Amino acid sequence: MSLNLKMESLTVFILFGVMVVFISGVPLPSSDHEVFIIGGDVAAEGSAPYMVALVFGERVMFQLCGASLISRRLMLTAAHCLEPFITEEGGLLHTLHSRVGSNQWNSGGTMVNLKGCHLHPQWDSVNIKYDAGVLVTERPVELTDRVALISLSYDFVEGNEEAFVSGWGRTGPKVEGNVIHLQPTPDDKQVLYVDILDHDQCQEQMQVASQHNAPPIQRAVEICTFHSRGHGMCVGDSGSALVRLSTMQQIGIVSWGYMCAMGAPDVHVRILGVKDFLEFTMSLYDD
Numbered sequence: 001m002s003l004n005l006k007m008e009s010l011t012v013f014i015l016f017g018v019m020v021v022f023i024s025g026v027p028l029p030s031s032d033h034e035v036f037i038i039g040g041d042v043a044a045e046g047s048a049p050y051m052v053a054l055v056f057g058e059r060v061m062f063q064l065c066g067a068s069l070i071s072r073r074l075m076l077t078a079a080h081c082l083e084p085f086i087t088e089e090g091g092l093l094h095t096l097h098s099r100v101g102s103n104q105w106n107s108g109g110t111m112v113n114l115k116g117c118h119l120h121p122q123w124d125s126v127n128i129k130y131d132a133g134v135l136v137t138e139r140p141v142e143l144t145d146r147v148a149l150i151s152l153s154y155d156f157v158e159g160n161e162e163a164f165v166s167g168w169g170r171t172g173p174k175v176e177g178n179v180i181h182l183q184p185t186p187d188d189k190q191v192l193y194v195d196i197l198d199h200d201q202c203q204e205q206m207q208v209a210s211q212h213n214a215p216p217i218q219r220a221v222e223i224c225t226f227h228s229r230g231h232g233m234c235v236g237d238s239g240s241a242l243v244r245l246s247t248m249q250q251i252g253i254v255s256w257g258y259m260c261a262m263g264a265p266d267v268h269v270r271i272l273g274v275k276d277f278l279e280f281t282m283s284l285y286d287d
Helices: 079-085 199-209 271-283
Strands: 010-015 018-023 051-057 061-069 074-077 096-100 110-112 114-119 133-137 161-167 173-176 179-182 190-196 222-226 241-244 249-257 266-270
Touching: 051 074, 061 079, 061 096, 061 249, 074 079, 074 249, 074 271, 079 114, 079 133, 096 114, 161 249, 199 222, 222 249, 249 271, 266 271
Parallel strands: none
Antiparallel strands: 010 018, 051 061, 051 096, 061 074, 074 133, 096 110, 114 133, 161 190, 161 241, 173 179, 190 222, 222 266, 241 249, 249 266
16 A cells, blocks of 8 residues: 655655655564565455556556546545646646456556546645545446446444455565565455454554554544554555445545554545545536
8 A cells, every 4th residue: 555654753755656665763563474465365356346457657557556436437546646647737647547347457458548537625645634536537437247336335434344455556565674675566456354443443553553653543534444464455555445345335445554564554535534525526427
């Protein structure tokens, strides 16, 4: 998952889904693990048909983020995934692309041309709040057995619930001393089942794992998940849909975390927290 934290001793930069970490006086948690998949399994062929792979480049393509198809014209993702591709005039750079209908981010399915985007008006890149954006396609996306819409849930969900995330984020860091080596982006879509935490539990776990360097989590607009150390989101998972298992509706957008699967919760934009933005944006476009 793409990370972007404002902290005194840990600085993380987001650049097209690539994370660069500079450690200054903050030791990494002790670890004896080797390279691992961050808790996920290869997703079943054709599963999560609402998932969109966001890629960038011209002759050579790179995986950027995930997104979800919420109407035939609109794709929901994280604002920080889109911000680097917005021109001074407010348009999108032609190097941003999307692929639907495939378990692979780099082949199969259909490439969908993008026309523009909307960022949440309260998007705060410093504190990573209201990290929601909507892409607009040039034409309505054709729905098939491999391409489907996902329903949004405006329920307030917290604690004692199961959820899952599908995406193409990095599959594991290898830690050598105080240096983190990210592993290659997987070709195949991965899936990870997680538990939704209550707010107090999330705050406590995050502060312990980050040594009290993580920004505060806002209950009204953010929702936390956790599986276990060695399982979680990583670079490239941002923008992917957090789906409630009991209803199969989207309740969150992967936003940020503290390192990759190092024992801290993953933080998502709460769909309920950006309801007004989503309902207004969706009202502007007919399928």
